[in-house]
Amino acid sequence: MKDTYEREIDYMRLSITDRCNLRCRYCMPDGIELLPRDEILTLDEIELICKEAAALGIHKLKITGGEPLVRKDCVSLVHSLKRITGITQVTLTTNGVLLPEYAGHLRKAGIDGINVSLDTLDQEKYREITGFDALPAVLNGIIQSLELGIRVKVNAVLQRDMNEEEWKPIARLAATYPLDVRFIEMMPIGHGKSYETIANTVVLEKIQEEFGSVIRDESLHGNGPAIYYKIAGFRGSIGFISAIHGKFCSQCNRIRLTSTGQLKPCLCFGESISAKEAVRSGDLAKVRRLLEKAIRNKPGMHQFEQEAAITEKKDMSQIGG
Numbered sequence: 001m002k003d004t005y006e007r008e009i010d011y012m013r014l015s016i017t018d019r020c021n022l023r024c025r026y027c028m029p030d031g032i033e034l035l036p037r038d039e040i041l042t043l044d045e046i047e048l049i050c051k052e053a054a055a056l057g058i059h060k061l062k063i064t065g066g067e068p069l070v071r072k073d074c075v076s077l078v079h080s081l082k083r084i085t086g087i088t089q090v091t092l093t094t095n096g097v098l099l100p101e102y103a104g105h106l107r108k109a110g111i112d113g114i115n116v117s118l119d120t121l122d123q124e125k126y127r128e129i130t131g132f133d134a135l136p137a138v139l140n141g142i143i144q145s146l147e148l149g150i151r152v153k154v155n156a157v158l159q160r161d162m163n164e165e166e167w168k169p170i171a172r173l174a175a176t177y178p179l180d181v182r183f184i185e186m187m188p189i190g191h192g193k194s195y196e197t198i199a200n201t202v203v204l205e206k207i208q209e210e211f212g213s214v215i216r217d218e219s220l221h222g223n224g225p226a227i228y229y230k231i232a233g234f235r236g237s238i239g240f241i242s243a244i245h246g247k248f249c250s251q252c253n254r255i256r257l258t259s260t261g262q263l264k265p266c267l268c269f270g271e272s273i274s275a276k277e278a279v280r281s282g283d284l285a286k287v288r289r290l291l292e293k294a295i296r297n298k299p300g301m302h303q304f305e306q307e308a309a310i311t312e313k314k315d316m317s318q319i320g321g
Contacts, residue, residue, distance in 0.1 A: 001056045001057045001058075001295050003295050003298040004296055005250075005298070007250070007298070008057070008253060010059055011060040011062070011223045011254040012060075012061055012255055012257060013061075013064055013254060013255075013257070014046060014061055014063050014256075015065060015066065015256070016041075016064070016066075017040065017066040017067070018034055018035050018066045018259055019034065019065065019070050019071070020067040020095070021070050021134075022067065022095050022131060023131035024119075024130050024131075025159075026157070026159065041259060041279070043077055045261070045280065046077060047080050048279050048284060049261075049291075051284075052288040056288065056291055056292065056295070057086075058086075059086050059087055059088045060087075060090075060223050061089070061090045062093060063078065063081075063090065063093070065093075067095050067098075069098040069102055070098070075105045075109050078090055078106060078109040078110060079109040079110065082109065082110040089223070091111065091112050091114065092106065092111055092114050092115070093114075093117065094115070094117070095116070096117070096118065096137070096142060097132075097138055097141070098137075099114070099141020099142065099144065100137055100140050103148055104144075107145075111150060112151065113150065113151040113152070113153065114150055114153075115152075115155050116138065116152065116154050117156075118154050118156060119156050119158070119159070119166065119170075120166045120170070121135070121169045121173075122163075122166065122169075125163055125166070128162070129162065142177070146179065152177075152180075153179060153239075154173055154179060154181045155184055156170045156184065157183075157185075157186055158198045159198070160196040164198055167183065167206060168206075171211070171238055174231070174235065174236035174237060175231070176235070177235060180221055180236045180238070180239055182226050182239035182240065183203050183238075185197050185199065185241065185242050185245060197245075199242075199245040200241075204240060207229075211232075211234075212232065213232075214230065214238070215231075216228070225248035226240060226241045227242075243302070247301065249300065249301035252266075252298075255294050258272070258319055260274075260276060261274055261277075261279065262276075263275055265299065266298060268309075268310055268311075269299065270311040271311070273290050273294050273297070274290075278290060
């Protein structure tokens with residue numbers, strides 16, 4: 001289905017929980033208020049909404065959180081979503097802490113790819129950023145996933161005066177392993193508003209200085225707006241998702257479903273449409289109409305570059321970035 005700007009909306013991100021087993025400062029620091037569990041959609045409710053979305057032409061799904069793997073039925077959800085007629089791809093974004101336990105199960109369930117959020121390879125900095133000493137488990141989970149044949153991407157958010165120099169060791173992961181590394185500019189949402197965005201243009205310049213010339217990689221890597229580059233001798237590619245310094249709204253192809261059943265047309269704005277009552281009452285025709293409305297209401301572009309225009313007040317863990 002196309003929105004009013006003639007963009008084909010074929011991708012939906014599903015936040016299945018607001019819980020997380022880490023406490024990253026810019027996403028879910030200590031003391032954050034958690035939602036009552038009865039407000040969270042059930043597995044069956046998520047599946048029903050996705051079936052209606054598939055009927056409208058959405059055929060790619062990304063499972064997010066919070067941390068989706070802390071929800072015990074996450075693997076079962078992957079299996080169920082893969083069986084929906086029209087769904088061609090189901091991927092997952094995780095902090096990777098539980099990947100050593102679940103990578104094999106996800107592979108059997110049919111997962112098409114895993115994105116791992118990882119902002120540093122320094123154990124002390126990892127503990128400072130996340131509040132936990134879990135870096136060895138994350139790295140182990142990445143290696144296990146690759147050995148299982150799962151496509152892996154590493155997502156890194158650089159923070160001023162914290163891990164801004166970590167671009168080099170993180171980028172080298174793509175030299176050592178057949179995975180993609182993506183640098184994501186800090187989103188001014190929730191606690192992220194308190195941190196200065198490091199422009200990806202600066203990171204790209206540093207990578208060029210360190211590793212030599214880079215070549216634009218035009219091959220298809222996924223569903224998102226990342227721009228990829230190849231570096232001689234690297235097994236994977238380096239990507240950049242630049243919401244602030246590389247506005248990509250004209251190519252945006254997604255809507256979001258929060259863990260409480262809110263359909264969000266755009267991450268920047270607080271406007272959402274609740275599908276929870278409709279799905280819980282079994283009114284699937286209404287669920288489809290609400291999905292259609294969310295797609296039609298999708299704005300032409302975000303306004304992250306203008307702080308006063310950002311109306312989303314929730315934390316990223318409640319939305320599902």
